Amino acid sequence: MSANGMDKEKRKRRVHDGIAIFVFLLPALLLFISILIAPIAVSVYRSMYDWNGFSEGTFIGLDNYKELFTNGSIKFMVSLKNSMILAFFSVFVQLPFALLLALLLGRAPKGERFFLSVFFMPVLISTVVIGQLWLKIYNPDYGLLNRFLDFVHLENLKHVWVGEVKTALGSIIVPTIWQYVGYHMLLMYAGVKGVSTELREAAMLDGATFWQVDRYVVIPIIKPIIRVSVIFAVTGSLKTYDLVRILTEGGPFQSTEVPSTLLENMLFLRNRYGMGSTISVMLIALCFAFALLITAAFREKDNS
Amino acid sequence: MKIRKTLTYILLGFWVAVNIFPIYFMFTFSLKSNEEIFGQNVIGLPKQWLWSNFTTALNTGNMALYFLNSILVTVASIVISIFAAMMATYAITRIRWKFSKLTNAFFMLGLTIPIQASIVPVYVVLSKLHWLNKYTTLIIPYSAFALSMAILICTGFMVEIPTALDEAARIDGCGIYGTFFKIILPLMKPAYSTVGVYSFLQCWNEFMFANVFISDSKHRTLPVGIKALSGQHTTDWGPIGAALVIATFPTLITYIFLSRKIQASFIAGAVKG
Secondary structure, X not given: OHHXXXXXXXXXXXXXHHHHHHHHHHHHHHHHHHXXXXXXXXXXXXXXXXXXXXXXXXXXXXXXXXXXXXXXXHOHHHHHHHHHHHHHHHHHHHHHHHHHHHHHHHOOOOOHHHHHHHHHHHHHOOHHHHHHHHHHHHOOOOOHHHHHHHHOOOHHHOOOOOOOHHXXXXXXXXXXXXXXHHHHHHHHHHHHHHOOHHHHHHHHHOOOOHHHHHHHHHHHHOHHHHHHHHHHHHHHHHHOOHHHHHHOOOOOOOOOOXXXXXXXXXXXXXXXXXXXXXXHHHHHHHHHHHHHHHHHHHHHHHHO | OHHHHHHHHHHHHHHHHHHHHHHHHHHHHOOOOHHHHHOOOOXXXXXXXXXXXXXXXXXXXXXXXXXXXXXXHHHHHHHHHHHHHHHHHHHHHOXXXXXHHHHHHHHHXXXXXXXXXXXXXXXXXXXXXOOOOOHHHHHHHHHHHHHHXXXXXXXXXXXXXXXXXXXXXXXXOOOHHHHHHHHHHHHOHHHHHHHHHHHHHHHHOOOHHHHHHOOOHHHOOHHHHHHHHHHHOOOOHHHXXXXXXXXXXXXXXXXXXXXXXXXHXXXXXXXXX
């Protein structure tokens, strides 16, 4: 009798808990599923359609994917190449420089807080503002860059920076790297500061120089943070949109298109919603693939 | 030894200049006339402080409206995402059930999913429902995209609260809901500001959704407004500079006073991500 009562009590509590779990999860699940998960499912489904967004559309299997890679006029390969160039500069120029700054600040120079705070400042500014600001720097007639070149008598280096095929991509890469050095520096700095001072001092007592301590003690410890930075830098490059929209609009001659600007063009210039979905799906797939690949690469290195 | 120290400071000093200079340039040209900017006074302090650039940006450029729109959209998104995240985190970390870990992993997918992923279907659905060009057009997606990070940060804070508190509350007759509102929410104060800072910057600066979903001038947020303004004033730099300053100074001033807190919130957001 009493065992039965306890069972009932238990079941009642479980139902009660179940309802509570449901209630507490409901708002988050509603938001998350309706804005992220369901649209992705729809994107995957629609990526296999020739669809203008309003009619039923016709099922064409993987034709959109094939066209994406083979039809040169869509410029998807160009956009991927641009993203990869940006990723390359982020990983091999921006991150090493951020690491250098983090290591230098980790040695507690005078004004450590000041330097840290200034270096992080550009991260807080909207990319649109950064873009507008750099447009004023790149302006062919009155921009700071060309006027500086005039001033030092290097007129032959002057360019219509965002308007020439040769320099347009570079003028997107420079502000991007400039803006986010501080972000990666901050993450790495937090890691560097987490290395215990005893460990450092012990290494120094053994006669290691600053650089040796950094190389053999600090960097191995902050490796997980470096991994996160690499993932952010690469996926961030794939997702670039703001600066391209502001600085070049993908031009000249679509030479600076990135996947996100192509995606927008598919919707508003070409009414190809099916192809737009295909680009979305490729973006998600690439972001996840690179995240996994980078994680695996770091693990591989640890083992060897 | 000494040489290395000097080199270090030269490098750090150089990078300070590279960081400060564009911001200084922005502030000064926002107060200059075209004659000064295009003439001999490119980088100096303005000779004549032209505050009229700011009135032009605020009135004819509509920056005052865009500023308020940005505040409304940002604050609403932060409130919604924090509340939804607190509730979800409570269900995941404080109630014991089979799939809590899996649910958490499910939400963490949002950290890698790019905002571009959902733009096509969300756009089609919103335009079919005639739901473009409203504040909620931006608030709902922004809340959703801020959610994963908010849950990640909240989890970090909530697991620090000893479960003994929940048990004590139960004994005193507090139910699951009462414990959440009376015990957990008040103890999560540090989490609010950490999540808030992170979501603020994400929403305040967001451009792609705002650019695609908002086409009427009444509901523009600052980033879209700046793009529109620079399209109208291609030759007049002063008002554009003023608009850039208007969009930036709230963040920078807050940063001057709360730099530690803001940095800490970015670290909290990345270390586990």
